[in-house]
Amino acid sequence: MSRRLAAAALALLCAGCSDIGSPSRADIYEWRSAQGGDTLSFHWPQSFLPVRIWAEDQHGLPAYADSSIAAWKPAFLYHEWDAVRVADSSEADVIVRYGSPPAGDDILLERFALDGRAPECQATTLPHVDDAREVHLPMHVYITARFAPDLPATQACLALTLTHEIGHTLGIFAHSSHPEDIMYGDPMVPKPSERDRNTAEVLYHTPANVSPAPRP
Ligand SMILES: [Zn+2]
Numbered sequence: 712m713s714r715r716l717a718a719a720a721l722a723l724l725c726a727g728c729s730d731i732g733s734p735s736r737a738d739i740y741e742w743r744s745a746q747g748g749d750t751l752s753f754h755w756p757q758s759f760l761p762v763r764i765w766a767e768d769q770h771g772l773p774a775y776a777d778s779s780i781a782a783w784k785p786a787f788l789y790h791e792w793d794a795v796r797v798a799d800s801s802e803a804d805v806i807v808r809y810g811s812p813p814a815g816d817d818i819l820l821e822r823f824a825l826d827g828r829a830p831e832c833q834a835t836t837l838p839h840v841d842d843a844r845e846v847h848l849p850m851h852v853y854i855t856a857r858f859a860p861d862l863p864a865t866q867a868c869l870a871l872t873l874t875h876e877i878g879h880t881l882g883i884f885a886h887s888s889h890p891e892d893i894m895y896g897d898p899m900v901p902k903p904s905e906r907d908r909n910t911a912e913v914l915y916h917t918p919a920n921v922s923p924a925p926r927p
Pocket residue numbers: 825826827875879886895896
């Protein structure tokens with residue numbers, strides 16, 4: 712092979728390998744949350760991995776938490792994010808409960824809420840970001856059925872909506888404008904799309920300005 716051909720081959724190789732450390736930014740959506748002039752960008756540091764998720768034993772939520780974790784893992788080619796389900800809520804970084812967020816306290820004043828609202832169910836993730844730009848742990852996810860929870864359509868909704876909420880907890884603090892993405896505000900698809908996965912991967916390769924508070 713001539714030197715020129717070798718150089719051309721190397722250039723082609725590099726075109727393919729340049730993405731190894733920094734995933735494609737070609738097809739992603741805005742994942743950061745704009746809050747009062749601030750743009751919040753969060754992801755879990757390696758030292759917190761695996762993120763510990765606890766799900767209340769109601770209407771299949773533990774199994775759906777497992778499938779949500781499994782659905783997001785392939786987005787992270789180099790294990791930039793990982794999570795496990797834990798049996799003890801006191802050890803959790805993320806707590807998933809069946810029901811609505813508690814009313815009457817200062818949650819909605821102090822925190823911003825990330826909603827997902829499909830026809831059969833709805834959910835809210837409440838990352839409490841303080842003035843020091845720390846997310847208080849545990850994060851809370853509330854998910855509830857709008858119809859009988861054990862109907863097949865409602866169960867499918869709980870499954871995909873929990874995957875959407877786990878997407879919020881890993882750092883996607885906004886919604887996609889594409890209905891084919893799991894992070895669309897009214898999620899309809901069962902699992903993350905390629906664009907969701909690209910967004911999650913790029914997010915973990917972008918410096919964060921919000922970090923988790925120390926574990927209690
Ligand atoms: Zn949402």
